[in-house]
Amino acid sequence: GQQLNQSPQSMFIQEGEDVSMNCTSSSIFNTWLWYKQDPGEGPVLLIALYKAGELTSNGRLTAQFGITRKDSFLNISASIPSDVGIYFCAGQLGAQKLVFGQGTRLTINP
Amino acid sequence: DAGVIQSPRHEVTEMGQEVTLRCKLISGHNSLFWYRQTMMRGLELLIYFNNNVPIDDSGMPEDRFSAKMPNASFSTLKIQPSEPRDSAVYFCASSYGRGYTFGSGTRLTVV
Numbered sequence: 001g002q003q004l005n006q007s008p009q010s011m012f013i014q015e016g017e018d019v020s021m022n023c024t025s026s027s028i029f030n031t032w033l034w035y036k037q038d039p040g041e042g043p044v045l046l047i048a049l050y051k052a053g054e055l056t057s058n059g060r061l062t063a064q065f066g067i068t069r070k071d072s073f074l075n076i077s078a079s080i081p082s083d084v085g086i087y088f089c090a091g092q093l094g095a096q097k098l099v100f101g102q103g104t105r106l107t108i109n110p
Numbered sequence: 111d112a113g114v115i116q117s118p119r120h121e122v123t124e125m126g127q128e129v130t131l132r133c134k135l136i137s138g139h140n141s142l143f144w145y146r147q148t149m150m151r152g153l154e155l156l157i158y159f160n161n162n163v164p165i166d167d168s169g170m171p172e173d174r175f176s177a178k179m180p181n182a183s184f185s186t187l188k189i190q191p192s193e194p195r196d197s198a199v200y201f202c203a204s205s206y207g208r209g210y211t212f213g214s215g216t217r218l219t220v221v
Contacts, residue, residue: 042114042203042212042214042215043153043212044212092208092209097155097158098210100152100153103152
């Protein structure tokens with residue numbers, strides 16, 4: 001079945017550092033989504049990407065949809081303590097169900 | 111819009127008891143998804159509905175789990191009888207086409 005490989009599984013960084021994580025798939029998707037989950041809450045949508053090659057920013061977050069439609073990355077610039085959480089990538093083909101990655105757990109040392 | 115609303119937020123029950131989790135969709139959304147999240151297995155899709163019709167229940171662990179969508183805005187996930195290995199956080203999410211909106215989850219502990 002479809003699977004998303006998300007890396008790294010966890011990151012430990014210092015406050016102020018930039019963060020980069022990515023997601024790859026053996027399948028093509030026409031929508032890539034990045035979610036963040038805070039402790040005790042459900043995942044919240046950060047960025048949605050709809051076109052191959054598309055680069056989208058949301059504040060300090062930037063995400064790109066790979067040209068092959070099989071990968072995506074998420075960058076966070078100048079990390080702050082509230083960026084702590086689990087980041088999930090998800091791929092969607094048409095209006096079908098989302099396929100989620102296993103998540104990247106981000107920990108920030110002050 | 112109040113978003114996807116789940117209840118209860120926390121549930122502690124004894125093994126063998128029936129558990130019912132509830133979810134209210136965002137108005138206008140026509141797809142409903144139930145997920146289970148654990149440390150070991152991450153987010154697992156249990157079942158999803160489109161226009162109140164179950165489309166894919168292949169993720170439902172076993173017959174002890176059942177889900178219903180009696181109307182366009184409400185769904186329940188029932189576990190009967192519950193077992194300790196069912197302990198997890200259960201999320202529902204709703205959608206209208208692209209992307210999902212998740213509820214805050216129900217943390218279930220079966221002792």
